[in-house]
Amino acid sequence: MGTTASVISYMKGSVPEAIQIDGSVTVPSVVNYSADRPIVGMEAIYRADDANTIFSVKRKMGSNEKIFSHSPAEISADILSYIKLSAEMKLGKKIDAAVITVPAHFSDTQRTATKQAASIAGIKVLRLINEPTAAAIAFGLDKNKEGIFAVYDLGGGTFDFSVLRLSDGIFQVLATGGDNNLGGDDVDEKILENNFEKNGITDPTSNEKMSGKRVAKFLKENLQDKDSIEENFEIHNKIYKFELNKEDLEEYLKEIFRKTFLIFSQVLEDAEISSDDLDGVILVGGMTKLDFIKKLVVRNFETKVFDDISPEKAVSFGATILANSIVDKNNVLLIDVVPLTLGIETFGGGVDKIIHRNTPIPITERREYTTYQDNQTGMKFRVLQGERPLANECRTLANFELKGIPAMPAGRARVVVEFSIDVNGLLDVKAYEKTTGISQEIIIESSAGLSDENMMEILEKAFKEKENDQIQANNIAIKIEVERSIKFWESIIKEIPKKVQKIASEKILKLKEKLSAEKFSEVIPLKNELENLFGKFLDEIINNHLSGKKIKDIK
Amino acid sequence: MEVAVRDMNYFEIFDLPIAYNVDINLLTKNYFSLQRGSNNQIDSSLLNEAYNILKSDIKRADYFLNLKNVSTEKMSSEQAVKMFEIREKYSSLKNNEDKIAFQNQIKKRKKELILLLKKSESDLGNFSEVFSELKFLNSFLEKERSDVYSRN
Numbered sequence: 256m257g258t259t260a261s262v263i264s265y266m267k268g269s270v271p272e273a274i275q276i277d278g279s280v281t282v283p284s285v286v287n288y289s290a291d292r293p294i295v296g297m298e299a300i301y302r303a304d305d306a307n308t309i310f311s312v313k314r315k316m317g318s319n320e321k322i323f324s325h326s327p328a329e330i331s332a333d334i335l336s337y338i339k340l341s342a343e344m345k346l347g348k349k350i351d352a353a354v355i356t357v358p359a360h361f362s363d364t365q366r367t368a369t370k371q372a373a374s375i376a377g378i379k380v381l382r383l384i385n386e387p388t389a390a391a392i393a394f395g396l397d398k399n400k401e402g403i404f405a406v407y408d409l410g411g412g413t414f415d416f417s418v419l420r421l422s423d424g425i426f427q428v429l430a431t432g433g434d435n436n437l438g439g440d441d442v443d444e445k446i447l448e449n450n451f452e453k454n455g456i457t458d459p460t461s462n463e464k465m466s467g468k469r470v471a472k473f474l475k476e477n478l479q480d481k482d483s484i485e486e487n488f489e490i491h492n493k494i495y496k497f498e499l500n501k502e503d504l505e506e507y508l509k510e511i512f513r514k515t516f517l518i519f520s521q522v523l524e525d526a527e528i529s530s531d532d533l534d535g536v537i538l539v540g541g542m543t544k545l546d547f548i549k550k551l552v553v554r555n556f557e558t559k560v561f562d563d564i565s566p567e568k569a570v571s572f573g574a575t576i577l578a579n580s581i582v583d584k585n586n587v588l589l590i591d592v593v594p595l596t597l598g599i600e601t602f603g604g605g606v607d608k609i610i611h612r613n614t615p616i617p618i619t620e621r622r623e624y625t626t627y628q629d630n631q632t633g634m635k636f637r638v639l640q641g642e643r644p645l646a647n648e649c650r651t652l653a654n655f656e657l658k659g660i661p662a663m664p665a666g667r668a669r670v671v672v673e674f675s676i677d678v679n680g681l682l683d684v685k686a687y688e689k690t691t692g693i694s695q696e697i698i699i700e701s702s703a704g705l706s707d708e709n710m711m712e713i714l715e716k717a718f719k720e721k722e723n724d725q726i727q728a729n730n731i732a733i734k735i736e737v738e739r740s741i742k743f744w745e746s747i748i749k750e751i752p753k754k755v756q757k758i759a760s761e762k763i764l765k766l767k768e769k770l771s772a773e774k775f776s777e778v779i780p781l782k783n784e785l786e787n788l789f790g791k792f793l794d795e796i797i798n799n800h801l802s803g804k805k806i807k808d809i810k
Numbered sequence: 811m812e813v814a815v816r817d818m819n820y821f822e823i824f825d826l827p828i829a830y831n832v833d834i835n836l837l838t839k840n841y842f843s844l845q846r847g848s849n850n851q852i853d854s855s856l857l858n859e860a861y862n863i864l865k866s867d868i869k870r871a872d873y874f875l876n877l878k879n880v881s882t883e884k885m886s887s888e889q890a891v892k893m894f895e896i897r898e899k900y901s902s903l904k905n906n907e908d909k910i911a912f913q914n915q916i917k918k919r920k921k922e923l924i925l926l927l928k929k930s931e932s933d934l935g936n937f938s939e940v941f942s943e944l945k946f947l948n949s950f951l952e953k954e955r956s957d958v959y960s961r962n
Contacts, residue, residue, distance in 0.1 A: 425842055588846050590858075615858040644953055675855070 256355060256369070258313040258412035258438070259541070260284055261334060262571035263342050263353075271393070271575035273568050276341040278790010281567050285310050286333050288323050292735060293330075295337035297793050298743045301800055303465065310465075311440070314412050316372075317365035328368045332375035339376060340732055344779045349729070352379035354578040356570050359385035359408075359415045360433035360594040362640055363652050363682045370681070381581050383679040387417035388428055388591055389573030390539040394564055395421040396576060402534030403429070405523075407552055408566075409515060410540035411439045416519040418526040418533075427590045430526035430613045432518050439475070439542045442507045446471035446499055450488075454495045463490050466801055467497075473798075474499040479546070505547055512551045525613050535559040539566045590615050597674055597682060600637040600646040602627070609674045612642065619675040623689070626670075630662040634670055638684055657686040659693060730775055737770055737782050744789055750799070751792045759788055819877060820860035823852065830874045830931045837864055867924045868948055871941045880934055885942045893946050900950075913954060920947050 260281040264273045273280035277297040287299040288307040302308055307323055312334070315327040322330065339350050355378075357369050366383055373380045387406035394400070401422045408415040415433040419426055447467050451459060459467065470488050474497060478484045483500035523530060536556050542548055543566060553560050580587035592615055598608040599622065610620050626634065634657045641649030660668050669689035676682050687694030741763055748759055766781045821828045824840040841861045844852060863869045875882050885893075896916070903909050923944040930936045 425846075427842075586846070588842065590845065614862050617855040618858050618862070619855045620859070 256313060256331065256334070256357070257281075257284055257567065257570075258311045258410055258440075260567065261338060262567050263338050264568070264571040264575040265342075265346065266575055266579045271572040271579075273571060274342045274345050275787070275790070276338065276345070278787055278793055282334075282338055282341075284313060284334055286312065286330050288325070290739075292739065293333040293337075294739065295334050297790075297797065298739075301743070301747070301793075301797050303469075303797075303801060306462070311412055314436070317362060317368040328371040329375060331369065331372035335372055335376035335378060337736075339378060340736055343729070344733060344736075345783060347779065350378065352381045352578070352582075354382045354384055354574040354581070355380055356386045356389050356574050357383050357680075358413045358433060358435070359387050359417055359431040360413075360435065361385075361680075362595060362650055363597075363680070364650070366680055370679070380679070381578050383681070384574055384577055384589075385415070385417070385428075385431065385591055385594070385680070386570045387415045387431065387539065388419065388426065388589070389571075389577070390537060390564070390566075390569040391417070391419045391421065392426050392573035392576050392587070392589070393569040394537050394561065394573075395426060397564065397572075398561075400535070403528065403532055405519070405533050405536045405556075406539055407515070407519070407536050407543065408433075408539040409438060409511070409542040409548065411542070412436065413438055414515050414518065414540075416515065416522045418522060418528065424586050425588045425590075428592045428615075429528070430522045431592055431594050432522040432525070432612075433594070434514065434518060437511065437514055438540075439472075441511060442475055442504070442542075443468050443471040445507045446474060446497075446504075449503065450495075450497045450499075454497075456490070456495070459490070469801060470497050471499075475504065475545075478504055508545065508547050509551070511542075512548065516555070530556050530558065533558045535561055537564070537569075538562040539564075539569055541566065591678075591680070592616060593618065593676055593680065595640050596642055597652075597676070598639050598649070599624075599672060600639060604646050606639055606644060606646050606649060609672070610676060616676045616680060617678050619673060621671050621673045624670045624672065625666050626660065626663070626668045627665055629665050631665065631668070632660045632662060633658045634660065634686075636672060636684075636686065638682075652682065653684065655684065655686070657688070660688050661691050661693065663690075730773070733775060733778070734770065734773075737766070737778060740782065740786070741767060741770075744785060747789070747796050747800075750796045751789065755788065759785065762788070820864055820873060821877075823857070823860050824864065826864075828874075828877060830871060830937070831928055832864060832870065834865060837861070867927070868944060871927055871937075871944070875934075875938055875941065878934060880938050882938065882941060882945065884938075885946075886939065889939070889943060889946075892943075896947075896950065909954075913951065916947050916951060920944060920951070923947070 261284050262273055262281055263276070264271045276282045279297070282296045283300050285296065285299040285303070286309045287294040287302045287305060288309070289302060289305050294302065299308055309322055309330055312322070312327050312330045315322065316331065318327060320327065343350055353373070355369060355373055357366055361369070369383060370380050387408045390406050390408065391404060394404070403418065403420050406415070406417045406419065413433065413435055414437040415431065417431040418429045420429060447464070450471070451467065467488060470486050474484055474486055478499055478501065481501070483498055485496055485498045488495045488497045533556060535558055536552060538549065538552065538560060543552070543562065549560065549562060577587065577589065579585070592613045593610055594612060596608050596612045597610045598606045601607045607622060609622055610618060624634065635654065636656070637646065637654050638652040639646055639649040640652050643649050657670060660670070667690070671687055671689050673685040674682060685694070744759070744763060748756055751759065762781060762785050766778065766785065769777045769781060819828065824837055824844070826832060826837060826840075841857060844857055845854060863873050872882055900909070900912055903912060923940055926940050927937060927944065930940060
């Protein structure tokens with residue numbers, strides 16, 4: 256589940272393989288809500304000029320924000336459902352469970368939201384795995400490497416840096432760190448600002464910003480070794496020139512690298528190693544494809560830099576290998592760590608750190624507290640996550656109260672608070688009074704994400720939609736999905752090369768017949784064929800569509 | 811068996827002698843093989859807790875002193891003054907470069923103290939004195955480093 260795109264893989268024999276959806280192994284993490292059902296992926300991008308399109312929902316995971324009345328978990332669930340169903344059609348098998356990847360420094364709330372998204376989509380979560388760890392697993396098994404490696408994962412929206420020890424099927428994370436809001440999007444933003452300013456465009460609408468950002472991204476990815484590059488940008492039938500030169504881009508990239516430097520120096524220190532101890536740095540994430548970033552990393556680490564694994568695929572492959580090892584109970588041993596310190600607010604607004612970052616998981620830690628007033632019968636706790644010394648500067652995960660402490664003098668009660676983190680990095684908190692053995696159910700008021708009640712409601716709704724018979728339900732879902740695809744293909748068929756238009760329209764006709772006859776065994780292969788056929792042209796069609804040009808006008 | 815494990819100290823869990831100086835490679839090797847054991851007699855989170863403490867030079871010192879019933883809270887008045895001076899000096903620094911340079915100095919001192927610890931295991935009085943300075947410097951650095959993470 257990437258910020259900009261997602262990948263799904265499965266175990267084919269003993270090697271992971273990515274599944275092509277809409278002609279590509281990367282499915283854009285984009286959802287459009289203009290129709291009665293959510294539209295996901297390439298088609299959603301095609302409709303990106305529509306106001307109901309959501310990009311990069313991953314950045315909002317765990318927040319209370321509603322986007323077009325959907326919570327981030329629900330939007331992610333729509334992406335997952337689409338990927339799941341599309342993959343099922345490709346494999347001809349039902350998908351029950353999966354390992355889902357999350358950024359290493361995702362907070363507890365963000366992890367919970369991700370898990371919720373999966374259960375809404377009807378996927379059992381075998382494990383949540385940190386993305387850099389997954390990349391290292393794929394790398395380690397593929398290259399058969401042993402030693403201490405770092406994963407430098409710079410994507411569109413997030414940065415993660417992890418240090419791992421790899422040996423004989425053992426993947427031990429030594430330390431990890433990152434930033435939730437650091438990545439290629441920041442560079443696009445800078446390019447855009449600069450060009451809006453140069454062209455005297457003030458107060459651009461959000462749509463203009465969005466299409467402008469696409470142009471900015473295009474410039475960034477296509478500058479390569481040229482000194483500068485230009486691209487037309489159209490607003491209100493007026494054409495502006497957007498440009499990017501090498502110097503500016505390098506300045507923006509240096510700025511990003513500097514920020515990552517602060518983080519990875521810290522992580523190396525936490526791992527108690529220096530960069531000389533590294534046997535290699537594995538590059539992951541779209542931004543590391545840029546030569547300049549690569550150069551900066553190489554220059555800084557002075558060790559072997561591995562950039563020959565496909566960054567998007569590596570993370571997904573690692574997850575697949577882990578899924579396989581969990582199901583088969585084979586000999587891969589994975590030891591990950593807590594990404595952010597967890598604690599309790601102390602009297603006076605400080606933080607009592609209970610589980611420190613980079614502690615291996617699963618882990619359970621206890622702390623004892625006592626009452627500060629005579630006959631005090633309740634105690635309030637605030638659960639915090641983060642590295643800052645003051646409670647108000649950390650993220651509040653939950654508030655809870657232990658009630659029913661028997662009346663006794665101040666300082667006599669012995670209240671134990673127990674933090675447990677499971678293998679998914681999810682936190683569970685318990686509290687009990689020790690002298691009397693009274694343990695009270697604690698009330699956790701979730702401070703963000705979906706409450707349990709909300710969750711139940713959504714799940715019930717999802718189950719109702721699926722109704723009784725699983726196969727029947729699946730067929731209905733397939734039918735809806737295929738009908739939607741047909742509609743989309745028909746709307747863009749004139750934009751594919753003339754030669755293939757005829758074949759495509761014949762196939763669509765045939766698919767429609769099979770679909771109305773409900774011959775699903777024949778529907779799916781036909782759908783897959785068409786998907787591959789259109790998939791080849793989608794990128795171009797979308798680019799032209801969004802810049803207001805049509806392919807046939809050009810050719 | 812379960813009860814016996816609970817009664818074991820962390821050194822015993824990994825089949826190591828109760829001593830501050832630990833062969834980290836052996837510790838890690840034993841940790842892996844216990845984590846990997848299919849009929850696990852020791853809970854995975856207990857193993858993690860024990861390993862996490864023993865692998866860290868600072869946490870291991872604290873744990874070791876506790877096992878030896880030596881308090882880690884006491885500090886000589888001479889030491890207390892020294893700590894106070896460090897804090898004062900640091901807060902008087904205005905620019906970032908000076909702060910970082912000062913931090914690096916402290917980091918260097920930390921490394922020296924760890925080496926000293928390893929040499930003074932046989933003299934617990936000396937050991938605990940070295941440790942209390944180390945503990946202070948460590949928490950001092952910990953407070954400063956948290957700034958890097960201000961944007962979580």
